[in-house]
Amino acid sequence: MKILVTGREGQIARSLVEQARGRPNIVMETVGRPELDLVKPESVMAAIRERKPDLVVSAAAYTAVDQAEDDVDMALTVNAGGARAAAKAAAELGVPVVHLSTDYVFSGDKAGAYLEDDPVGPQSAYGRTKLAGEVAVADANPKHVILRTAWAYSPFGRNFVKTMLAQAQTRSSIGVVCDQFGNPTSALDIADGILHIARALAAMPSADKFGIFHLAGTGSTSWAGFAENIFVESRSAGGPFAAVQRISTAEYPSKAKRPANSRLSTDKLARVYGWRAPDWRLSCADIVRRLVQEAAPT
Numbered sequence: 001m002k003i004l005v006t007g008r009e010g011q012i013a014r015s016l017v018e019q020a021r022g023r024p025n026i027v028m029e030t031v032g033r034p035e036l037d038l039v040k041p042e043s044v045m046a047a048i049r050e051r052k053p054d055l056v057v058s059a060a061a062y063t064a065v066d067q068a069e070d071d072v073d074m075a076l077t078v079n080a081g082g083a084r085a086a087a088k089a090a091a092e093l094g095v096p097v098v099h100l101s102t103d104y105v106f107s108g109d110k111a112g113a114y115l116e117d118d119p120v121g122p123q124s125a126y127g128r129t130k131l132a133g134e135v136a137v138a139d140a141n142p143k144h145v146i147l148r149t150a151w152a153y154s155p156f157g158r159n160f161v162k163t164m165l166a167q168a169q170t171r172s173s174i175g176v177v178c179d180q181f182g183n184p185t186s187a188l189d190i191a192d193g194i195l196h197i198a199r200a201l202a203a204m205p206s207a208d209k210f211g212i213f214h215l216a217g218t219g220s221t222s223w224a225g226f227a228e229n230i231f232v233e234s235r236s237a238g239g240p241f242a243a244v245q246r247i248s249t250a251e252y253p254s255k256a257k258r259p260a261n262s263r264l265s266t267d268k269l270a271r272v273y274g275w276r277a278p279d280w281r282l283s284c285a286d287i288v289r290r291l292v293q294e295a296a297p298t
């Protein structure tokens with residue numbers, strides 16, 4: 001099975017390449033700028049048409065949450081227009097699209113974990129443009145799996161884990177918000193989940209397998225709790241650590257508003273596909289140890 005991923009250097013794209021390595025019957029290919037540019041729908045259509053994949057993973061996106069507040073037109077063009085083109089190209093080939101979306105489509109006002117059909121209410125430009133992307137993808141290709149994930153981190157690209165470890169190199173204490181709750185999710189786990197979904201769709205593309213699904217790490221915490229766990233693991237692996245000062249959202253001003261609670265229920269994915277991500281602490285430990293080892297002088 002040939003899987004084509006949009007974006008080359010993104011953390012989910014790189015995780016898909018790593019997790020597919022050595023798996024029989026899976027050819028994982030990535031394509032990004034300049035050949036596939038989400039700003040240019042024709043380039044997206046042409047790149048996908050030419051490669052004739054059996055499944056498209058629409059992973060590339062405008063992901064700079066604060067920057068999107070000042071750059072809404074570009075974020076919308078990429079996250080909705082670009083996503084629509086990828087889904088449409090897949091539809092023309094008659095193949096499914098797995099499209100990545102985000103917990104930031106929710107307002108954060110709910111007390112419990114969000115279900116797939118809970119009302120959306122994005123608080124940020126990024127969240128609004130990603131929601132527009134969900135609508136565009138669903139409209140362009142009936143064979144869509146929209147995967148909302150959250151708080152992604154990995155050994156690759158830019159993410160919260162790498163930011164915390166980098167800051168701890170020069171600081172003994174770091175202020176981190178303790179009043180926003182969600183599910184830290186390893187991009188390597190997201191890649192495993194996507195591979196599971198791809199195999200299930202190839203085996204039996206029944207109607208219940210399409211639609212919106214939540215895929216996130218099992219268990220939840222605050223950003224402060226996440227940071228504390230990162231430093232416990234890093235310290236035990238001989239890496240950098242800092243004290244976490246628990247602060248409120250008001251004490252950490254930012255352009256974009258983040259949801260106070262964006263915990264995602266992953267029961268639908270478990271029910272329909274029989275797959276759930278590991279506990280976030282286990283995956284966090286793996287990735288922190290790997291980053292510490294990779295940084296250690298040899």
Ligand SMILES: NC(=O)C1=CN([C@@H]2O[C@H](COP(=O)(O)OP(=O)(O)OC[C@H]3O[C@@H](n4cnc5c(N)ncnc54)[C@H](OP(=O)(O)O)[C@@H]3O)[C@@H](O)[C@H]2O)C=CC1
Pocket residue numbers: 006007008009010011012013032033036037038039058059060061062063078100101102103130148149150151152153157158
């Ligand atoms: N990171 C997170 O915490 C979360 C991410 N998601 C979603 O998951 C998906 C993947 O996220 P992640 O891997 O973390 O993202 P990254 O920010 O790591 O990567 C984004 C990718 O998109 C590419 N890209 C951006 N603009 C364009 C464009 N105009 N044309 C082509 N490619 C472009 C980038 O290319 P280049 O390498 O050239 O810059 C990069 O490869 C996104 O849809 C995101 O919205 C959902 C929830 C959480």
Ligand SMILES: Cc1cn([C@H]2C[C@H](O)[C@@H](COP(=O)(O)OP(=O)(O)O[C@H]3O[C@@H](C)C(=O)[C@@H](O)[C@H]3O)O2)c(=O)[nH]c1=O
Pocket residue numbers: 063064065066101102103104149150151152159160163174175176177180223252254258
């Ligand atoms: C770096 C830092 C962040 N924070 C806060 C700010 C924010 O509320 C929270 C996370 O900050 P970040 O900028 O890393 O996260 P952010 O860019 O908001 O992360 C989001 O990215 C997009 C792409 C998604 O789809 C979301 O699921 C989510 O992962 O932690 C601190 O309190 N202290 C710090 O030192």
Ligand SMILES: [Mg+2]
Pocket residue numbers: 064065
């Ligand atoms: Mg960020």
